[in-house]
Amino acid sequence: MATSLTTFCFSARRAIPARPLDVVLDDRSAAALALLVPLLGCGEEAAALAFDGLAAGEGDPATAMALRVIAAEERVHDGLLHSLAESLPAVATADVRRAARRFHVDLGGGSTFAHLARIAAIDAGVCTILSRLLRPQSPIAGDRAVANMLARIRADETRHVRLSRSLVIARADGRRFEDGAQSAREALANVLMLAADAFEALEVDPAQLRVDLGTLPSGLLRG
Numbered sequence: 001m002a003t004s005l006t007t008f009c010f011s012a013r014r015a016i017p018a019r020p021l022d023v024v025l026d027d028r029s030a031a032a033l034a035l036l037v038p039l040l041g042c043g044e045e046a047a048a049l050a051f052d053g054l055a056a057g058e059g060d061p062a063t064a065m066a067l068r069v070i071a072a073e074e075r076v077h078d079g080l081l082h083s084l085a086e087s088l089p090a091v092a093t094a095d096v097r098r099a100a101r102r103f104h105v106d107l108g109g110g111s112t113f114a115h116l117a118r119i120a121a122i123d124a125g126v127c128t129i130l131s132r133l134l135r136p137q138s139p140i141a142g143d144r145a146v147a148n149m150l151a152r153i154r155a156d157e158t159r160h161v162r163l164s165r166s167l168v169i170a171r172a173d174g175r176r177f178e179d180g181a182q183s184a185r186e187a188l189a190n191v192l193m194l195a196a197d198a199f200e201a202l203e204v205d206p207a208q209l210r211v212d213l214g215t216l217p218s219g220l221l222r223g
Contacts, residue, residue, distance in 0.1 A: 008082075020087040031088075034090070035093060048075045107119075107184060113176075135203070174220075
């Protein structure tokens with residue numbers, strides 16, 4: 001089984017302790033997922049820090065509270081992914097974690113609205129990734145514990161996309177940030193393709209995923 005991880009990429013406290021799951025994936029699928037979990041976990045740690053920072057700079061109390069709730073949910077996701085990592089075989093993840101960390105550090109620059117636009121674009125991409133992994137008849141869909149965990153994360157991320165995009169659209173012209181959001185999607189796709197073999201092992205077409213992640217959803221940042 002995997003050794004304990006203090007963090008995937010960033011120092012971010014978790015809302016729940018890491019508890020191993022009863023994973024029933026076959027060995028090939030489990031090893032593939034073990035490579036992908038740190039990529040997802042880096043994003044959750046970065047998102048928790050980002051939403052905490054955005055909440056601290058938000059002048060509207062209701063919006064600040066909504067952002068803090070999202071940050072708390074991201075910490076829960078981080079804890080869930082650590083519990084999953086504890087249940088999977090040990091694989092070499094240092095290279096993909098370094099690439100993921102660089103990606104998320106670069107994601108945080110610019111204005112608040114530019115940052116939120118990029119977050120909305122990336123979170124929408126995460127929803128796409130999870131949907132592909134959870135596709136009916138896929139290896140992960142056959143493991144109830146893992147599938148339920150990832151489905152929970154996907155449901156939360158869908159709500160996070162809605163809030164981020166709504167803030168951008170309500171307070172700024174979202175079209176101004178489409179180029180930056182598009183670049184963020186392309187960078188995300190490039191990082192994830194470092195784990196292309198893992199996606200293939202989990203019956204996700206990496207080439208099609210690369211195309212879909214590299215394309216900003218039409219209308220995401222428009223009212």
